[in-house]
Amino acid sequence: MILNFTDMLYALSYALDAVESEFNGIMEGHGKRVAWISACMGRTAGMSRRELIDLTGLAILHDNAVVEFAYHDPAESAPDRKKYVMFEDWDSFRGHCIRGEKRVRLMPFITNPENVILYHHENADGSGPFGKTAENIPPAAQIIHLADTVDVYLHFGRISEKDREQVERFVLGNRGIMFSPRIVDLFMETFDTAMVKSVEEMGVTRSLRSVVPEGVKDFSPKEIQGITDFFAGIVDDKSSFTRDHSVGVARKAEEMARFYGWSEEKAERFRFAGAFHDIGKLVVNNDILEKPGRLTGDEFLEMQNHASQTYKVLSGIRGCEDITEWAANHHEKLDGNGYPRGLTEQQLSFEDRLMACIDVYQALREKRPYKDGLTHSRTIAVMRDMAARRKLDGGIIRDMDRVFGTQTGREVS
Ligand SMILES: [Fe+2]
Ligand SMILES: [Fe+2]
Ligand SMILES: [Fe+2]
Ligand SMILES: [Fe+2]
Numbered sequence: 001m002i003l004n005f006t007d008m009l010y011a012l013s014y015a016l017d018a019v020e021s022e023f024n025g026i027m028e029g030h031g032k033r034v035a036w037i038s039a040c041m042g043r044t045a046g047m048s049r050r051e052l053i054d055l056t057g058l059a060i061l062h063d064n065a066v067v068e069f070a071y072h073d074p075a076e077s078a079p080d081r082k083k084y085v086m087f088e089d090w091d092s093f094r095g096h097c098i099r100g101e102k103r104v105r106l107m108p109f110i111t112n113p114e115n116v117i118l119y120h121h122e123n124a125d126g127s128g129p130f131g132k133t134a135e136n137i138p139p140a141a142q143i144i145h146l147a148d149t150v151d152v153y154l155h156f157g158r159i160s161e162k163d164r165e166q167v168e169r170f171v172l173g174n175r176g177i178m179f180s181p182r183i184v185d186l187f188m189e190t191f192d193t194a195m196v197k198s199v200e201e202m203g204v205t206r207s208l209r210s211v212v213p214e215g216v217k218d219f220s221p222k223e224i225q226g227i228t229d230f231f232a233g234i235v236d237d238k239s240s241f242t243r244d245h246s247v248g249v250a251r252k253a254e255e256m257a258r259f260y261g262w263s264e265e266k267a268e269r270f271r272f273a274g275a276f277h278d279i280g281k282l283v284v285n286n287d288i289l290e291k292p293g294r295l296t297g298d299e300f301l302e303m304q305n306h307a308s309q310t311y312k313v314l315s316g317i318r319g320c321e322d323i324t325e326w327a328a329n330h331h332e333k334l335d336g337n338g339y340p341r342g343l344t345e346q347q348l349s350f351e352d353r354l355m356a357c358i359d360v361y362q363a364l365r366e367k368r369p370y371k372d373g374l375t376h377s378r379t380i381a382v383m384r385d386m387a388a389r390r391k392l393d394g395g396i397i398r399d400m401d402r403v404f405g406t407q408t409g410r411e412v413s
Contacts, residue, residue, distance in 0.1 A: 005215035011316030015282040032204045035059035037147035044190040053215040065100035093129040106230040108223035116140045124180040134180035228275035239289040248362045250274035273326035280309025308340040335390040353393040
């Protein structure tokens with residue numbers, strides 16, 4: 001499947017940032033700003049096109065394992081305070097790095113980078129979580145560490161020309177301590193007025209595009225699988241039942257695509273849409289995603305917002321317009337009463353309707369904290385009722401009954 005890898009990372013970093021700011025209050029756009037500082041330093045260092053693409057990708061994904069290492073402090077229950085506090089000890093730092101490294105290996109980077117995420121919190125003098133010193137830390141990890149620190153502590157996204165001095169003082173003051181002299185020199189050579197102005201004037205995404213070459217490639221099914229597994233893992237860490245849901249929808253999307261005899265390429269794209277259909281849930285607050293009881297009106301509206309967020313995220317990937325529609329329209333209903341756009345039967349493509357049916361089928365069959373999973377026949381009965389009320393496509397439900405009914409065997413419901 002042909003995919004613009006850099007576009008995809010920029011688009012998804014928005015969702016990753018949302019998770020990070022929910023859990024540790026980091027400013028929106030952190031991932032991309034770390035990527036921007038890193039990419040500029042990589043360019044100064046004379047990195048090749050391939051190295052630059054990978055460095056940028058790794059920088060965007062440097063905090064891919066955040067949620068599970070933030071701990072919940074029950075004492076902090078006041079609504080204006082974050083319930084999660086990050087990394088109280090080296091153990092959780094190490095856990096964050098190990099898990100992030102393991103997961104990032106799923107991504108089809110070009111240069112097979114190793115241990116960049118693992119050592120992205122190491123200090124040059126050996127005072128970091130794994131006690132590594134500069135000679136044993138990959139240069140990309142050192143660059144990302146500096147970029148990350150500069151952004152977190154000094155709010156790079158907000159600084160103007162007059163704050164440059166403060167940034168420089170901080171970095172120079174840590175020469176040989178947090179950062180190796182080589183990396184500090186590289187930063188000092190890179191960090192100039194143009195770099196600050198670019199973010200101010202063009203925004204961080206356009207700035208990135210102006211420096212980092214595009215990574216457009218025909219990815220193998222295995223590589224695409226790695227990408228979907230990577231993001232499913234992040235969704236899973238945020239909300240425990242969503243991952244199995246996305247994986248289930250993706251698998252069933254592919255099975256239905258095969259049943260309809262679609263081409264390999266289209267089946268793969270449809271599967272991709274299935275895997276990402278609920279990616280917008282990364283932007284929805286966990287208090288709502290995990291609420292055991294019924295949602296209030298406002299909470300329900302925020303929950304519904306996930307479909308628009310899926311659209312927002314995926315529409316940033318050029319060449320994925322079809323996937324974006326299939327994924328983001330999964331809560332639309334034939335009678336026009338679905339969300340987010342209230343599209344009608346005439347406006348919904350066959351693929352849109354199929355994805356909507358698969359989503360309902362998968363959700364009904366799943367066991368959730370608040371409900372048991374239904375049997376296949378019971379699920380089909382509920383869906384037929386929805387078709388009678390012009391919510392779902394009855395023809396597709398008949399087909400799904402054929403495809404999935406035979407797999408589950410005869411059931412007594
Ligand atoms: Fe980190
Ligand atoms: Fe970070
Ligand atoms: Fe959904
Ligand atoms: Fe869903």
